[in-house]
Amino acid sequence: MRGSFIALAVATLVVTACGQTPGGSAASNPPSASDMPVRGGTAVIAIWQEPSTLAPVYANQTVSDIVNYGVLEGLAETTNAGEYVPTLAKSVPTVANGGVTVTGDKMDVKWELQSGLKWSDGQPVTSADVKYTWEIYLKDPKVNTRTGFDQIASIDTPNDTTAVVHYKTIYAPYPLNFYQLMPKHLLENEADISKSDYNRKPMGTGPFKITDFKAGDSITLEKNSNYRLAPEKPYLDKVIFRSVPSVEVAMAQLKAGEANAVWNLTAAQSVDLDKITGLVNQVVPGPSVERIEMNTAQNKEFTDPNSVNPVLGDIEMRRALLYATPKQQIIDKLFFGKAQVGSSPVSQGWAAFKGPQEGYDPRKANDTLDKAGWVKGPDGIRAKNGARASLSYTTTTGDATREKVQQVLLDEWKAIGVEVKIQNQPSSVLLSGSCTSKDPRKLGSFDLVQFSSAPGIDPHSTVLPRYHSKNIPTQANCAGQNYTRIKNPEIDAAIDAAGATLDQEKRKQSYATALKLLNDAYVIIWLYDRADIDARQDALKGWEPNAWQRFTWNIESWWLKK
């Protein structure tokens, strides 16, 4: 059993390495006879969170995406390598292929739809749907985010398969602007989409359509006979997403054979499943990096970004904390090796920056602090100019993994004479991203804060809001995610340069410059790149990794071995 799994895993890797066909994942190697896809069957996927809505305009949960990858499609999507490939479009427009024309600081993108595309109700997909999708995002006040859509001035639809999108600015992530298309013919007469059936049963062009949504219980997807790859795909007849109350219950259902797959496990939980024959963990290095951000300004509410943190304002102190952080040890002990040492916020994709952060060396940490004039007091804690090396350390409460990381670092840092006080907060506060909800990162009321947040596929949506000095949140303007309050004109210039061009090579160099400078300022300790771990029965085949999408991204190619 085990041996056959390894063989399959190798086969999967080979298939993946051989590249993907546009918008799908059809294997280019003919699989061996025993691994030939079988048609039919129902796959049950246990999800331990329930999508409150599936409408792409409102959804804000990862789990909504998990379901929607089986249902909704857009013009283009992302491969595991972070490259854009067409889904419903004929090709991804670029400057090189003439699809994108830049005039001054504006740009036009010309999308050509494939011919004969149909919504799951049999109606044709047209360029009017592209325009309608944009319009609804701007019209409805309750939509999740207008990012990208707010950069569009107008859309022309010269014919049914052509949409020309006129951008007001140079908007580099344009290929994914329309990654979930909405059906105009179904929705144009709805006064409020949130109150229509679409809210729970969005209609798309994907391999499946939603036939049942039982709140708190299950969501049923059935084969879409109008799918562009039908009748070849999907292989499965039905997919049922079963809502369960916790990961533990999801795992129990997988073990009991009530579920074929389980979404989202921690490394420790996956180790538990590793021991069971017939179950497979799918570990995909994710683009999110767990990190500790250090506040260079004073630790107080609505801190002045020009103030200086009495301890962390000293770059030597920040440098010493990095030297005293045993990243690899944390990964080995707490993640059983199922994570990568972090070194930058852009760890995946074409702009990946892997310039390493210096490694673990507690002696160097002590030397650095000695040289910088931080003198140990009688209690073993250092001080300089009357400032005691005592820091608060905040992360989300109730997260066992993060709490263990804190315990490790508490001891390590104490050993170099730095005292740390744990001040954890619920994620609904710490990650609220809102000044009124008292997010300490926004207010500046923290010394050290540990968290992770998913990066955008385009690096600009990660780098600009987080490290440009114009994005430091203040009392007057709570916007921005530059939580370390770093102000470096060279970083600003590099980010601005990257945003002013569509030339990928130039952009990559500019981001590398900015991220190198960021690492040289020692304001963030990149702990580890988080891995996405999902589990399934060995009998559920066809799964492939994709760091940028969720594990159901190629569900049309899944099949059940009998």
Place this chain on the structure above:
Amino acid sequence: MGRFVLRRLLQALPLLVAISAVSFTILKLTPGGPLAAYEGNPLFTDEDRARLEHAFGLDQPIPLQYLSWLGQFVRGDWGYSFASHQPVLSLIGERLPNTIYLMGTVFVTVLLLAIPIGVVAAVKQYSWFDHLVTGSTFAFLSTPTFWLGLLLIILFGLQLRLLPIGGIDTPGQPFNIFDRLRHLVLPVATIALVQLGSHVRYLRASMLETITQDYMRTARSKGLGERVVVLRHALKNAAIPLVTVVALDVPELFAGALVTEQIFGWPGMGRLFWDAATRFDYPVLMGILTVSSGLIVLANLLADVVYGYLDPRIRFG
């Protein structure tokens, strides 16, 4: 009697308004908010946050937010969930039948078992049956439901594979009453065993008190059969404390069982409340809290009315 009920109902109104005001304030003062859920979206900007805060009315002062909620609530508009944008009433409407299924079964099961067990244990005090009942009810009463539920799952679901470990039906199959009953067994057992513990002990204790009363001897000396003495004379009087306990079970028919529904993935009101609480979904929370407190008030009133029936000496003044 009619006037008594009417007066009590009128007294309840300001009480309910006060409860809702306090709940609303506590919810609002809890740090965090419904927009934390958007943090995972790398495209979510601060402009998006400001727009949504405005769309949900979160940018208003708390007293104004409360008044506008109350105004809509009394007119029958319970608002819309921040998370799903569905009307609160329809969210409750789709969960309520499932909870009534679960809690109704528990309610009936517990009553059918508690009364005979409590009566027999009291009448045969210090018998082996009484010792068994007092011992085991004490054990179940002290057992946390989350632990008992998990224990039952491990034993009957994972080890013996006799019963499903969660959900209300087998997914992907048409409704089948036997399938539904199989799914009911473990969650019902989890709640019923704990409730049974308390109900049996209440009834046993008050039965013991009653059967030593003088009027019991009188009844027997009148030549009444033991059956009639115990059931008509003793049980009717001994049931009063039980009525209070049982009446307070009634609101649970609506509110569901928070912990048990969570463990067994039962799509009822308890899970709706739990999910809403973790998402700071104020309109859903307020809807459930207000109805629950209303039902508690009503259940107490019901208990008072039943007292009068059981014991005519209790008058409605």
